Amino acid sequence: MLRVAMLSGWHVHARGYANQLKNMPDVEITAVWDEDSQRGKSWADELGADFEPELDALLQRDDVDGVVVTAPTNMHRDIMVAAAGAGKHIFTEKVMALTVQESNDIAEAVKKSDVKFCICFPHRIEPANLFAKTAIDNGLLGDVTLLRVRNAHDGASANWLPEYFYDPIQCGGGAMMDLGAHPMYLCRWLLGEPKCISAMFNSFTAKPVEDNAVAVIEFKNKALAVAETGFVSSHSPFSLEVYGTAGSLLIGGVDGKVHLHSDMTSVDMKGWLVPDNLPERLPHPIEQWVNGILHGAPIYFGIEEGIQLTELMQAAYISYKEGRKVEFPII
Template sequence: MLNVAMLSKWHVHAEDYARKLQSHGNVKIAAVWDEELDRGKEWATGLGADFEADLDTLLAREDVDAVVVDAPTSMHADVMIAAAQAGKHIFTEKAMALTTEECDRISAAVRQAGVKFGISFPARTRPHELFAKQLIDDRILGDVTLLRIRNGHDGALNNWLPEYWYDKQQAGGGAMMDLGCHPMYLASWYLGKPKRINSMFHYFTNRAVEDNAQCSIEFANNAVALVETSLVTYRTPSALEIYGTEGTLIISDHTVKVTSKNLDLPFGGWISPNQLPAEQPLPILQWVDAVLNDKAMPFGLEEGTKLTELLEAAYIAHQEHRTVEFK
């Protein structure tokens, strides 16, 4: 049995993580901490768990083996370093932290403690995204020249996100720091090392953080990624397009089309594959399995740091109105 503490209900995914853990069978939610006392107490009561107002007191509990971090992104470094130093395994909502310097400190603490670390990269578990990775790795598309990924919804437009979602001090950013994480970590996974980045962020609903954003990223392999995200678009279908020297993949709203010189296609046309890679367990369930069965986590410290590297550079590019080059 894995005894878990939920560290804050700030993030909108926190409740879903709690439901996933409670339905697992080998996980018990033992305690809750929250930077907002009333919210934390109410959540703990609903989960049938203890509430601890003091984080250090919670982390000292022997009946807590691991923590799920859904605190404001600006608090991630302090919370996760404390958890690691207390010997607790860690699962965190993306983004890992606001800066690569914070990621490095988290990583050092986790490695020194020898605890398991996992981050929520759900797009890397889905059949369509796994299929795209397979085509790239097998060079079915040749050399990738352009990658376009779009992820958006109308949360800011129709006000169904909590208002603190737009608090820059807590969140660290807006649409790109939230929904933009998914196309960002996919771009890194597909294309490797980034070379330079430009950003264009907009404030359609006049909040303190951006609600509509686009980044152009050049990678060391000469591929270009267009990363698009928005909180002000109506019924946005997800979009993943990969253009290569020998083929093209188009995925839109779960419709898949591919063409390639390397496939046996009649008249060089398009096909819609009837079999995709099997869906993998959600990241939080993979993390539980990694902890209980001493397995490697497929996306952890390195992947989380790479995401933050892209995000940090994206915000610098926006704020300073310039191209940012990666070291």
């Protein structure tokens, strides 16, 4: 049995993670901590768990084996360093932390305590995106020249996101820091090590943070990537496009399908194809975390991946704020 504490109901995904855990037979939610005591007490009652007003006290509990971190992003470093120091396994909402230094502090604490760590990268479990990775790695598209990933919704323009999601202190940014994490980690996973990045953000709704954002990344293999995101796009389906010297791959869009045109396919498979042999979906990240702790199963998104995402994010915000291209590594 894995006994889990929920650390804050701040993030919009917090309740979703709790519901997933409640539906797992070998998991029990035993405690809740929240920087907002009223919210935390209410949520603990809903979950049938104890509310602990002090984080240190919660981390000393014998009936807590692991924690789910869905607190404000600017609190991630201190929470996770403390959790690792107390020997608790960690599952965290993206991003890992606001700076590479903070992420490195977390990494050091996790490695020192030898606890399991998983960051939530849900788009990396999807069959279509796994197919893209295989197609690129196997040279089905030749040398990749351009990758475009778009992930956007209308949370700001339709006014359904919580107001604190526009707090530049708690969040460290806006649409790019939150929803833009998905295009960013997909670009890093698919194309490898980045060389430099340029970012352009604005606030269409006049929020304190950006709600409309684009980052252009050059990778060491000379491929370019465009990561698009926003809180001001209605009916904007996820899309991933890969273009190479020997083919093109289009994923998502209006029909949500995978479309491939490759010079590397056999003669009887020319033109645009809709592959039907996609890889099997991986377990959800929180399932990976639980199974990694209880059964030693693989956790595909860990410390290294978390740091890589933070590095892209920190560089993108430097680029936007200073109006310049930023080279990697940034520190």
